Amino acid sequence: MKPIVERFFRYVGIDTQSTWEAETVPASSNEFVLGQMLVDELKALGIENAWMDDKSYVFAKIPSNQDHPVPPVAFFAHLDTAPDESGANVNPRIIENWDGTDIVLNEDKQIILSKEEFPSLQNSIGKDLIVTDGNSLLGADDKAGVAEIMDAAEYLCTHPEFPHGDVLICFTPDEEIGNSTEYIPIENIPAKYGYTMDGGELGEINFETFNAATAIVTIHGAAIHPGEARGKMKNAILLANDFINHLPWRESPVNTDGYEGFYHVTDINGTVDRAQLTIALRDFTDEGYARRKQRVQEIADHLNQYYGENTFCVEVDDYYFNMGKEVEKYPEVKDYALKAMEMAEVTPVILPIRGGTDGSSISFMGIPCPNIFMGSANSHSIYEYCTIQSMEKASEIIRNIIWLFAR
Ligand SMILES: [Zn+2]
CATH class of the missing domain: 3.40.630.10 (Zn peptidases)
Incomplete structure (x- = not known):
């Protein structure tokens, strides 16, 4: 050998x-x-x-x-x-x-x-x-x-x-x-x-390499007995789902290659009261990287208008750079x-x-x-x-x- x-x-x-x-x-x-x-x-x-x-x-x-x-x-x-x-x-x-x-x-x-x-x-x-x-x-x-x-x-x-x-x-x-x-x-x-x-x-x-960041989206729900929930409950699990649906699905790992970046939901956990999403943000260019960070915040802002201030809180951390x-x-x-x-x-x-x-x-x-x-x-x-x-x-x-x- x-x-x-x-x-x-x-x-x-x-x-x-x-x-x-x-x-x-x-x-x-x-x-x-x-x-x-x-x-x-x-x-x-x-x-x-x-x-x-x-x-x-x-x-x-x-x-x-x-x-x-x-x-x-x-x-x-x-x-x-x-x-x-x-x-x-x-x-x-x-x-x-x-x-x-x-x-x-x-x-x-x-x-x-x-x-x-x-x-x-x-x-x-x-x-x-x-x-x-x-x-x-x-x-x-x-x-x-x-x-x-x-x-x-x-x-x-x-x-x-x-x-x-x-x-x-x-x-x-x-x-x-x-x-x-x-x-x-x-x-x-x-x-x-x-x-x-x-x-x-x-x-x-x-x-x-990619520029890489991790976004943590924390969703504050409102729990109440389901029998009395009408107009009051905010089910954080469903709100998390709503957030995911606002991400551009074309820009997910399964739909991208080459120099295209993506949003990648890597973790979801939650109860009615509180849920958390982890989203990997990846992009080769500085502009694209900044845009992805901004997009996640914009989705939160948009949903907060509907569900109430501070329902969605976003924290983004840089992971590594190109x-x-x-x-x-x-x-x-x-x-x-x-x-x-x-x-x-x-x-x-x-x-x-x-x-x-x-x-x-x-x-x-x-x-x-x-x-x-x-x-x-x-x-x-x-x-x-x-x-x-x-x-x-x-x-x-x-x-x-x-x-x-x-x-
Ligand atoms: Zn290796």
């Missing part, structure tokens, strides 16, 4: 599933186990300053071997896997030189991975696929990213003639529950540029990534992320940080897969970026 694949198998063997209910950082104590494994492996490569902090953030630096100043570059990947599917007992299987026929992931449960159901599989014909046994996710999101960074680090350590500046490595916990940059001690990563290895399939690269704004300021961070892909003969597929990434927060912390593919598809699902060739290309692209900055 190739070393990068051995690494990948080793890392997915540790169940690092994040859960929304977790009250600790990291969410899973196994993130310490994986983190420590990575520290030990980095040290075994000769990177003596590798270490892990008390929240399982892993840091390492490969010092420059150049005598001219080279901007330090950081590479990031996350340790955890998504709450959506089990990450326990991951049992990866390699299908060499896949011929495009249906893949029976699980005979007993009749779970089939087919290119009819997942058309992007088409691109993997003739490649060496890694798939699950249908009982868990694969964890290529983001352990493929971790393996690629580790593979590139190994290359640098075993090829002292390869020119590089300071190369910083950071593995983060709890990305899948939105916490990975919340506690990141950014001062431990003195980089000028960064890249997260947490994208999708071969060639994918992201320079933009990293494109920061990335744009440093064209070289984009150019070198694209050039590195060209050198590896990978055609870039530039896509906006219809979500966030660690890179959105990191970019606003002063390290412009695009997101590069790690080679997986169907993330967060038992149908998740990746190819060995994509992982090798991603590792090669990391090396090329390092080389380009040192040149």
Whole structure:
């Protein structure tokens, strides 16, 4: 087995599933186990300053071997896997030189991975696929990213003639529950540029994310015995429903793609007396983002005229911002990534992320940080897969970026 694949198998063997209910950082104590494994492996490569902090953030630096100043570059990947599917007992299987026929992931449960159901599989014909046994996710999101960074680090350590500046490595916990940059001690990563290895399939690269806010709409009803309710009751549950009906349904996740933003009701709870709605607001542009925030307030104002002042109260909190704004300021961070892909003969597929990434927060912390593919598809699902060739290309692209900055 190739070393990068051995690494990948080793890392997915540790169940690092994040859960929304977790009250600790990291969410899973196994993130310490994986983190420590990575520290030990980095040290075994000769990177003596590798270490892990008390929240399982892993840091390492490969010092420059150049005598001219080279901007330090950081590479990031996350340790955890998504709450959506089990990450326990991951049992990866390699299908060499896949011929495009249906893949029976699980005979007993009749779970089939087919290119009819997942058309992007088409691109993997003739490649060496890694798939699950249908009982868990694969964890290529983001352990493929971790393996690629580790593979590139190994290359640098075993090829002292390869020119590089300071190369910083950071593995983060709890990305899948939105916490990975919340506690990141950014001062431990003195980089000028960064890249997260947490994208999708071969060639994918992201320079933009959504602007994201969360709107909480609290609805104050008026409870009274239903027998005497005429003209008096304000059923907060029905009022919440009325609010939802005022949202433009065309601008919901199911009706949008590409650069279109949306309103997404993610939670509703309530009684007659009081109800609460949680709405995710997403937009790529500043104007659109502001307009969505305003729209939610306008709906509340409009309904308050009818139901009475302060029946609907809106609170909006920013969550993350489109990293494109920061990335744009440093064209070289984009150019070198694209050039590195060209050198590896990978055609870039530039896509906006219809979500966030660690890179959105990191970019606003002063390290412009695009997101590069790690080679997986169907993330967060038992149908998740990746190819060995994509992982090798991603590792090669990391090396090329390092080389380009040192040149
Ligand atoms: Zn990820």
